Amino acid sequence: MSAAKTVQAKEGNLAASYSGQAIILRNETVVRAPRPGYLVRFLPEGSLVRSGQVVAELKPPPSMEKNRESINLPSPTPGFVCYHPDGWEDVLVPERWSRLDLAGLFKNFKGDVGDHSQVSGAGEPVFKIIDNLSEPYLVIKLDKVGKDDLSRGDAVELQWSGGSGKGKIVGTKAVGEILLVVAEVLQAQPGLPDDRLLNLKVIKQECEGIIIPAEALVQHEHSTGVFTYSPLGFRFLKVDVRGRLGDRVAVTGIDPGLEIVVNPWVATRIQKDI
Template sequence: MAEVNNSVATKRIKLGSILIVLFLLLYVPSFIFWVYGKNVSTDIVRMGDIQDSINLDAVIVRSEVVLNSPIGGKCIKEIDEGEKIGTNGRIATVLNKSSEKLMEELKALDIKIIEAQRKRNENLELFSDDLKKLENEIEGKLKEIIKLGNSNELAKSSKLKGEVDELIQKKATIAGSLSKPNAYIQSLLDEKNNLQRRINQNTQDITASVSGIVSYVIDGYEAFLTPDRISELTLEDIENVEEKGIQKDIEKVGVEEGKPFAKVITDIEYYLVMILDSKLAKEYKVDDGIDIRLNDLGKVVTGNVFYRSNNMDGKSIVAVKVSNAASETAPFRKINIDLIKNQYSGLKVPLRSLSNIDEKNKIAEICLVKANRARFVKVEIVGKNEEFAIIKNIDNKNIDSDNVNSYSVSLYSSYVVNPINIEEGQTIN
């Protein structure tokens, strides 16, 4: 009996062990997957562009001619900010203080003339109706005269002729008055012409002696920051330049006699002058092409290195000649730019998603997600900036056969965003 009980107990233990093993096989992997896999952030590889650039402020140097107002007073602009003007073109008209008063009188007079003409037109419509009535009446009486003539009723015919003559005379009087200018309106027009002559005597046109781009922002650097002085500029000169020019509404504030009120930028080419670390500056040689993003305008322009100074306490001055966006940059003296060193296109991923980065050979690893498992794949870094990298698969001919695996990165491949503490083969949700 004891042996039977022991046998039964042994069978129960074996069955329990089998059930426990099955439980572990079925549920433990799911538990591990739930604990370690659910918080791993993933994304997919996309196509994109990146730029390796340096952000800094640049000073704008250009050829400028400052214009002074010959008289003070109210100013009427003919050319707006950033617009082009030809040689001897009229930039603005200045009216002195006496002209300002006359201009107010002229405006009031124009209103009177408009009102008088409106009333006269209303009267003309009334008289026009009277003329039509007279014409119809004359026509009717002439028809009666013809009938009376056919019936030899000369007495009645003679009377009607007299009435017709009176109507014709009345019509001529009305028509004559309509053809003559209204005396009141004419007096207003004469007064306006007289005012206009007096205004012209106190008004002066300001013209440009050179052609170029007009700007109303005067900052006092026009004679100092010129292209021919770029090589003479020091670090201190560049650092001390301030954005102190203000675009004034000269039509509101007016202009002062002998004071600058506008300038003409005489060349479409201008220069972006900046201070760079001397090691970085050595990468740029005179005449090298370079792309620059003008952040204040949201625009990318292309230029050429015009000048590079010697090392000055670890820094150098670099000037880039640009011929784009001359009108848009007219109000600026300083502008924030991105000096674009390189541009890359291809498979784009965050830089933090790469591990074991070899800067010398430009190789790194990306953690791909294959069948919910982490698989580290070596890739080549085509280019990078502080945030992103453009990658591509490594040519298998250029690496040892031991390092070659069957996985590769492609468009829409799933990868781990932050591969820190992720191990090869780890379950990824």
């Protein structure tokens, strides 16, 4: 086989995986206490409620129990109950992502939330309702990712602890070696966690086909293709390139199992000498 080097053609798909942190943007409605007191929860965290359904009861503080009655707190909208408002509900909204300081968001964000069962004053948040009918967005911070690795319009798979989903990239911003990505979450099984900050993987699947090294491609007789090798010698086969990711390409037009020459100049030279 002279100096020719080969690899076996295999079926597969081109996919790249990136790990990072994400902050969730959702449409959320905060319910605030009309007066001091302490909260009695009627429903567990994550319950799906209809508009007007009573979620909790605000009892008066002990010093006022004789003079005031308890107040029922209904849900203002349908959605999921969350008893941990974090103060970002009016800022981290999907429709406003383009106005956010994406680079400064992770520096300024604090995901700590306190216990809202004791209410010291009127207007304090006691729970929120997460809209279950609108798609959430994610602002994702990825380290050491090329600015061209992920682009607007790319379909991606999202994976986090206990769940996964599908997403579509709607915007990117490169800051040094960091790539900030904004993705719309189209499907999530199960839904995203209540905590706004999470670790996740972003998987970009290019396409399916026969996966070979990009260096195996060669222009020969006005066509793009590869050289295969067998005991009968070299043979040129045309291919259609479906996609490229790094140093690999997905092609059609050849069968799996063929020995593909990865230094095709050797085959070209031998054919010229024949």
